[in-house]
Amino acid sequence: MRTLALTRSHAQLTELLKLGKPRVIALIVFCAVVGMLLATPQLPSIALLLAATAGIGLVASGAAAFNCLIEVERDGNMRRTQQRPLVKGSVKHGDALLYALITTAVGLWLLGAFVNMLTMWLTLATFFGYAVIYTRLLKAATPQNIVIGGASGAMPPILGWAAVTGSVPPEAMVLFLIIYTWTPPHFWALAIYRRDEYAKAGLPMLPITHGLAFTRLSILLYAAILAAVTALPVALGMSGWLYGISVAVLNAGFLSRAFKLWQEEGEAEGDVIARELFKYSIKYLAYLFAALLLDHWLMVLVA
Numbered sequence: 001m002r003t004l005a006l007t008r009s010h011a012q013l014t015e016l017l018k019l020g021k022p023r024v025i026a027l028i029v030f031c032a033v034v035g036m037l038l039a040t041p042q043l044p045s046i047a048l049l050l051a052a053t054a055g056i057g058l059v060a061s062g063a064a065a066f067n068c069l070i071e072v073e074r075d076g077n078m079r080r081t082q083q084r085p086l087v088k089g090s091v092k093h094g095d096a097l098l099y100a101l102i103t104t105a106v107g108l109w110l111l112g113a114f115v116n117m118l119t120m121w122l123t124l125a126t127f128f129g130y131a132v133i134y135t136r137l138l139k140a141a142t143p144q145n146i147v148i149g150g151a152s153g154a155m156p157p158i159l160g161w162a163a164v165t166g167s168v169p170p171e172a173m174v175l176f177l178i179i180y181t182w183t184p185p186h187f188w189a190l191a192i193y194r195r196d197e198y199a200k201a202g203l204p205m206l207p208i209t210h211g212l213a214f215t216r217l218s219i220l221l222y223a224a225i226l227a228a229v230t231a232l233p234v235a236l237g238m239s240g241w242l243y244g245i246s247v248a249v250l251n252a253g254f255l256s257r258a259f260k261l262w263q264e265e266g267e268a269e270g271d272v273i274a275r276e277l278f279k280y281s282i283k284y285l286a287y288l289f290a291a292l293l294l295d296h297w298l299m300v301l302v303a
């Protein structure tokens with residue numbers, strides 16, 4: 001009896017955690033941690049690191065859970081999101097609301113009590129940017145939803161930097177700009193091969209409103225802007241050769257895939273390339289932030 005109850009509560013916990021979109025949030029938190037570690041030549045205190053990481057992670061999970069609560073109907077209309085807990089009914093609406101409120105409140109409290117008020121307010125603004133402005137207002141209103149809403153997804157390194165220094169210097173804004181220019185090609189690649197699902201859900205994504213050719217061209221242009229923006233850490237003396245070489249290789253991969261997608265004439269073949277580009281975009285950002293960190297530590301070691 002007791003084992004059965006434990007198994008059930010474990011299964012329920014797993015379903016609750018899924019509301020927080022754990023894989024996306026893992027990369028978001030990683031980018032915030034890199035921001036924290038880049039902010040100082042020394043290691044920040046472990047207590048500060050833990051409180052800031054937990055605080056940002058909890059608020060981000062809360063924001064994702066609110067997104068799931070707001071989008072139950074839309075999620076039910078798309079194959080990709082039909083297995084989400086609220087759509088399947090494996091989590092009740094009230095439990096999800098409680099989960100979202102508690103994670104957000106505890107996260108904000110951790111930031112306010114153990115980090116600093118600037119980080120707490122910036123994280124709260126990021127929460128509103130994603131859960132309210134992007135999800136509630138922009139997503140169904142304009143194909144530029146991701147360009148405007150992407151600002152909240154780009155905040156993690158700023159939050160990390162603010163947590164350690166209590167300020168937002170130009171270096172933090174450069175990292176913001178990198179994620180900000182990365183987000184549209186990341187999402188539009190997915191929107192290309194999932195366009196039928198988005199059309200069914202009634203969402204005005206770029207491939208539906210402006211067609212495939214325009215979306216592919218937009219991806220290529222953003223990839224070119226991204227290549228320029230990701231050179232800024234070297235140009236501004238923030239990063240050295242290790243980051244420089246890594247980002248050159250990463251950008252060659254991004255640009256060549258975006259170029260191939262733009263050139264491809266077939267729809268089905270283009271979808272295959274778009275899927276590949278979407279997967280690559282995730283590795284790209286993870287490796288880029290890992291390279292920033294390794295390069296920073298290398299510079300500290302040789303200094």
Ligand code: HEM
Pocket residue numbers: 023024027028031080134146149150153154179183186187190282285
């Ligand atoms: C508002 C901006 C963003 C939008 C609209 C967006 C959109 C999406 C969508 C729709 C997926 C789901 C793909 C699927 O289910 O197959 C996804 C996956 C993913 N996104 Fe984004 N994204 C955004 C920003 C970000 C940011 C800022 C990060 C990290 C810093 C990120 C990291 C990821 C990761 C790691 C995945 C893969 C998740 C998995 O494998 O389950 N995204 N994104």
Ligand SMILES: CC(C)=CCC/C(C)=C/CC/C(C)=C/COP(=O)(O)OP(=O)(O)O
Pocket residue numbers: 021024028056059060063064067071081123126127130139152153154155156
């Ligand atoms: C406090 C803090 C750091 C918050 C960050 C949260 C944030 C900005 C997340 C953005 C990434 C994300 C889950 C996009 C999914 O887009 P979507 O919701 O359109 O995708 P879906 O169709 O899969 O629901």
